[in-house]
Amino acid sequence: xxxxxxxxxxxxxxxxxxxxxxxxxxxxxxxxxxxxxxxxxxxxxxxxxxxxxxxxxxxxxxxxxxxxxxxxxxxxxxxxxxxxxxxxxxxxxxxxxxxxxxxxxxxxxxxxxxxxxxxxxxxxxxxxxxxxxxxxxxxxxxxxxxxxxxxxxxxxxxxxxxxxxxxxxxxxxxxxxxxxxxxxxxxxxxxxxxxxxxxxxxxxxxxxxxxxxxxxxxxxxxxxxxxx
Numbered sequence: 001x002x003x004x005x006x007x008x009x010x011x012x013x014x015x016x017x018x019x020x021x022x023x024x025x026x027x028x029x030x031x032x033x034x035x036x037x038x039x040x041x042x043x044x045x046x047x048x049x050x051x052x053x054x055x056x057x058x059x060x061x062x063x064x065x066x067x068x069x070x071x072x073x074x075x076x077x078x079x080x081x082x083x084x085x086x087x088x089x090x091x092x093x094x095x096x097x098x099x100x101x102x103x104x105x106x107x108x109x110x111x112x113x114x115x116x117x118x119x120x121x122x123x124x125x126x127x128x129x130x131x132x133x134x135x136x137x138x139x140x141x142x143x144x145x146x147x148x149x150x151x152x153x154x155x156x157x158x159x160x161x162x163x164x165x166x167x168x169x170x171x172x173x174x175x176x177x178x179x180x181x182x183x184x185x186x187x188x189x190x191x192x193x194x195x196x197x198x199x200x201x202x203x204x205x206x207x208x209x210x211x212x213x214x215x216x217x218x219x220x221x222x223x224x225x226x227x228x
Contacts, residue, residue: 003028006056006107013080013168015131016054023124027052030113036100047094049087051111055079058104059177063185064096073185076101076178081168085132088114138166146188149226152197154187156225159207163216176214183214 007028010016016024036042036058043050045064053060055077062083063073074096077083087094088111118124138161145154163172184194198214201207206222208215216222 003031003033003107009056010054010080010107013082013165014170015082015127015134015168016080019127020124023121023127026117026121027109027114028107030117031107031109034106034108036104036106038100038102038104040100040104042098042100042106043094044097045094049091049094049111050084050108052082052084052088052109052114054082054107056105056107059101060104060106061099061101061182062096071185072188073182075166075186076162076182078165081165082131085128087111088128089132134167151187151189151193152200153226155183155189155194155197156201156222158183158187159214159216160219160223160226163219172216172219174216174219176216177212178214179212 007024010024016027019027031054033056034042034053042053042060056079059079060077060083061073062075062077063071065071077098083098118128145157149157159176160172161167162176162178163174164170165173180194180198181191183198184191187194198207198209201222202209204221206216206218206225208217
């Protein structure tokens, strides 16, 4: 399939839609489609750099597993997010594991093709820096919340961020395809604590819970919980 066919999907994201058109065209020209089945590994911690990815369909779970088998889930990357830029910048190995969640379609811009483009047009490095700095800003926010926010406020804030695609999606989604176990892992909370907070919010009419799904019924009341 012509990569241009995916342009409209990518244009729904803030980062790609604000790129100079020649850079958009160059990324699409260098890109290849990757299809992953549910649970399939894209790359693992320690793998060499392999380029930049955009999620077109499905989602990608970014995290790590320790020797005891406990997983730390850092994020779920959903359309139309781009990821993989850290290794592009420093040339070092992958920092975490990446697995497909459900059937997944990715746009893949290989490392060598991207470095060639950036060598020819070094002004485009700024666009990659903006992609990385946005995620760094979110990381600092999450670290601050982990130290200062009570669990219900952290959960409310994370749901709102996911609904907004971490700043990529406008308008925000109401329905999140998000199992409670994954939400608990992202927040470093127990499954029981997460379940209890979600049930309390459902009882207040703020959320509606279904299997593997969370619907935000009243976003303003949910946002009010993040003020502490």
